[in-house]
Amino acid sequence: MPGDAEKVIRLLDIKLDKIKIKEKSEEDLETQEGVLDKFTLETLYYLAKRKLLTEMYGVISAGKESNIYWAKNNDVDFAVKIYRTATANFKAIQNYIRGDPRFKKIRKGIRPLIYAWALKEFKNLQRASSAGVRVPKPVAVKNNVLIMEFIGANGKPAPLLKNAVLEAPENTYKIICDYIKKLYNKAELVHADLSEFNVMYPGEPVIIDMSQSVLVSHPLALDYLKRDIAIISRFFRGLGVEVIDENDFLNEVTGGVQ
Ligand SMILES: Nc1ncnc2c1ncn2[C@@H]1O[C@H](COP(=O)(O)OP(=O)(O)O)[C@@H](O)[C@H]1O
Ligand SMILES: [Mg+2]
Known part of the structure; x- marks a missing residue:
């Protein structure tokens, strides 16, 4: 029902005020529209509630399959990678996930595949880091949102x-x-x-x-x-x-x- 959807969105808007999602410019906003859908906003809210994020700033990079944002948890910078659920190249993704014993059972549909894709990057970063390879340290992953160490300084x-x-x-x-x-x-x-x-x-x-x-x-x-x-x-x-x-x-x- 449209009324219900509106209510959910209004509720989310209120919740999201708490994470202080800051749009830098209209251009940023436009790029964000393709990525920050209702599910993603809910996921960001979930992460904020668990004290993993306090602020989201602008887009660092807008790619085909994901956007990277500069974010903060209090005073510490983080990079947040948000995988697109709308325009991703699913054929290509499936080729890399098929045959991986870690991801044998993925539910049908686009979202579960993208969530598995985000989890796969998180796990790969963990494995690489444990092996002594310098990568951004992964912090958390939930659905299509991955939080990792920010490589750079002062949001740059x-x-x-x-x-x-x-x-x-x-x-x-x-x-x-x-x-x-x-x-x-x-x-x-x-x-x-x-x-x-x-x-x-x-x-x-x-x-x-x-x-x-x-x-x-x-x-x-x-x-x-x-x-x-x-x-x-x-x-x-x-x-x-x-x-x-x-x-x-x-x-x-x-x-x-x-
Ligand atoms: N941890 C990070 N800290 C800061 N910037 C990052 C980080 N990870 C990625 N970036 C920036 O975002 C860009 C895109 O990230 P990447 O993971 O290569 O995604 P994709 O190539 O799939 O769009 C990188 O080229 C880099 O400039
Ligand atoms: Mg890349």
Whole structure:
């Protein structure tokens, strides 16, 4: 009934005043409309009630599948990734989730798939972090909302590797190679979208964007690993770094067992 829906929305508006969602500009508001639907607002309210968020600021990044917001819990900055439930590429998402034993039973429909996708990124970030790979520390996940450590300062995100000025690119390359190995051997993960766009650089490389990362047992894990290695090698070759032969590095990562 429209009357009921209105009531729910009014109630939510009142509740949301408490999280102080701050729109910076009309432009922000427009981008937010595609993401901040009623369910998402309810989820944000849930997180606020559990004292995980106190303020939401503007959009840092508006992507195809998610938006990233700068948020705060009292004085501490956080990044909030909100996955779109309306315009996501479901075919592609299913390809990365199918065959993952952690997500065997997902209810039918778009929302459960997106919620599983958010949970997958949360779990992947946890695994990576435990393996000693520098990633944003995951804080909480609920439905399509993920809260994680903010990489940057004062609401300004650190540059991406692509735009960063590297003092010692050889060193950065070595650290990323070490992370690829740790991901594979300790976290048992392949990033599967590793590139200069998914590494932030607040003075050291921080790997981000792990919703599509797969377990090494995934049927396409090796293909993804090869692609990750090729893209990272190309980037650093472009910076004049003498990169390891891609096949040799692949063997180094996998121990030659493929
Ligand atoms: N933890 C974070 N702290 C600050 N900024 C972030 C954080 N995570 C992502 N970002 C910013 O948001 C952008 C998009 O994030 P990403 O996870 O790569 O999503 P997607 O590529 O799917 O849109 C990044 O390029 C980065 O600029
Ligand atoms: Mg990305």
